[in-house]
Amino acid sequence: MDASSPATSVRPGAAQAADIPHRWRNLAVLSGVSVVDNTEAGLINTVFPTLAAALRLNSGHLGLIAALGKIASVPAGPFWVWLAGRIGRRATLTATTVTGGLFGLAAGFSQNFVQLLICCTLMSAAVIGSSPITMAVIADSFPDEQRARANGIFFGTLQVAGIVLGPVMAAFVGLEDGWRWALWTLGGVCIGAGLLVVALYKDPDIGAAEEQLADLAAEERPKAKVTVASVIGLFRIPTYTVMMLSRLLSGHLLIIIFGVQFLVSERGISNSTAILVALPFGIGYSVATLGAGFLLPRIDRLMPSRGRVLVLQLAQILFGVIAFFGTQFRYESIGVYALFWALLGACQGLNPPVNRPIVAAVVLPELRGQAYAIWLTVFETIAWALFSLLAGALAATIGIQGVFLWVLVILMIVNGLLLSILYVTYPRDTGRVGETLDFRRQQALSN
Template identity: 60%
Template sequence: MTQQSSLSTSPPEAAQKVPHRWRNLATLTGVTVVDNTEAGMINTLFPSIAAALRLDNSGLGVIAALGKIIAVPAGPFWVWLATKIGRRAALVLTTVLGGAFGIATGFSQDFVQLAVLATLMAACLIGGSPIANAVIADSFSDRERGKAAGLFYGGVNAIASFVGPLIALFTGITDGWRFGMWALGGLCLVAGLMVWVLFRDPGVGASDGIAAPATSAVVLQKTSFRRVLSLFTIPTFSVMMISRLLSGHLLITIFGIQFLVTERGFDNATAAIVLIPFGIGYIIGTVGGGFTLPTLDRIMELRGRVFFMQLAQLVFAVAAYFGTQIVFEGILAYGVFWALMGLGQGMNPPVNRPIVSSVVPAALRGQAFAIWLTGFETVAWAIFSLGAGQLADTLGLQQVFLYVLVGSMLLNALLLTVLYRTYPRDVARAAREQGLLRA
């Protein structure tokens, strides 16, 4: 009875330290920066692309939507393929194929070619995210996963904030967007080589002591469609998926600048200034959150993670209320609240990834992240972007932001209260199952 009580209130301990984990984290960070930058480069370069190929703004919407739609089946496919050929080979393949399609995209002569090749590029690059998150979970103990996730996402966003604008400098020359796509495609090929040389797969469940670090990345039990569906029988996992659908903060990155231009009267260049404090706030949230989580684990045990995640939603909702519902004179005031929104948004990755990792079987972590990051997040993106776009025409963006950025985030924080009951129980169950596998 005493042992079960301990398992239900304390984060599980690691059975062993995994070799090469920090080198793997650095390698995955570098690769993810390149992959994410290339995947989003169409948005950055689109004004030049539109001028060269005679496109209008609807073309960007179509390409962005196709990239999100293809992610739904592509994410789980890459995770499945990783169980057949190994995660290192799958990471190399996603990056190299993504780079190849990125280079091909630079040769596009019309919209159809651009849309097809950009979609294929997105389908390849999406595979890296769920695999990388599963590898991080297999490389670091439960107590260290928040710190690792914080450094990973903080590093990705910090480096990407410089890489994107540097690549955009190509637009200053004739057909510069093509050179931008070719350059990033070439970087993807180099990144794939880096993975092949530097990455060492820890083995599924290595940080939990289920698989020896020297083993290859194959599943410990046969992963079937029925087993994947069984993830939804884990109450904590289901709550986390519903929470993703209520993540209204996704909307600020889509319509935030548009709001400042249309509702507050700033010009485009001035409005874009808020992206700097938003990015800084996000990095502070991810890295700082990762280093704060172990302290909360010691003070509040598992319930500290739920509290921290609720706090993230509340910080964002309060900042969004003041930043979007109250009128200020200059852009600097908005920059303060955009920084706080970035902080609230950035606080999520170092806590929600470890929560999911600690309640799902090690062999299914990749599929769990694929369902979450390429499935439910895509649905949420579609709901908020398409719905908000329609409602904004009648209600205005300020009113939409009140409902979504403030209202849905407060509702999200309320929903997460359920985790105070389900999360300790699910951690205890997962720990018992892993104990049986180790035995």
């Protein structure tokens, strides 16, 4: 039986897997930390037009800041996951958030582009660590059929917080040196969030939410040692490889970096208004993420093993179609852009409740941290860096609108077509994981 299909019988550990201690409190703490980390990491994109005027920068500088921050995250992500295996996930989550806050504070004191670039790059390398660790913790806290809901709540919370913080960021933009005050404020909040992890977070054991292992004591659960060879072996999992390639083609990442700048430079909207117009993106994202999280289990029952793939594929193709009409034509009403941004956000919001559980279902528990690190901090980072650098350079010649046509429209449709491979590979790979966990249970019980 594959890991995503409805169970034909109740496993002995099903009850324990569905009720991991402290899982909802942990989810709340991790959501709060991620809100702060993501807001700080993306703050430069939001306030850049005002910052650019103060330091005499342009879109090329924004692309370079975003690109170097992502490049620094490539080794940083796997390093933080490795460190979590040595000192524990709670200590590592604290370290990443506090360190990121300190570099955010330093960025607020920047007097020129070089100083700003160094601080923002180090800040990005610090806060990236919480992402793969958080995804692995969620997988260890919720069984397969509940992971879509948990991820939906997690990412929905992030976007709702972004909606609330949007007007706050707009208020900072209106102040003299407001971008500095924004960095200082968020840096301090980031440090506070790290201390919150120490006080409230309780780590689940690796593999605690697997029905084959949940009723066994932590020390009785057999685990394979994580080695360089086993991490490299992740790429022998066809579904995982396709997900990595898809990440490289994820052109929708560009809307986060250049969305506000596009509205300001290409459509003549003021920085403060553009921030507010982009808020519907977060609303659409939140509604879709939460909705998908609760609906996906029903889709799984209707289309075992393949329902997730269909949702993921449609999300990419619909994004490309909507981006075409939303970015390639000029509209006089701000409300029209708000509507398109909401639809784009909805398409992007369909991804996390689907793609995270897909990866978790095809990777063994002890390797999920590194699997997420490679996916979210290496492959996604490479995509961000390439898109940021190319977009920043090409924007000077063909404009951001032209860049959006190739990246947000054409590339996203290609991405959606690539995912068709998962209809074949995903059922097979989930079946292999289920068989391995069944074997481990038999080993544990026979000892």
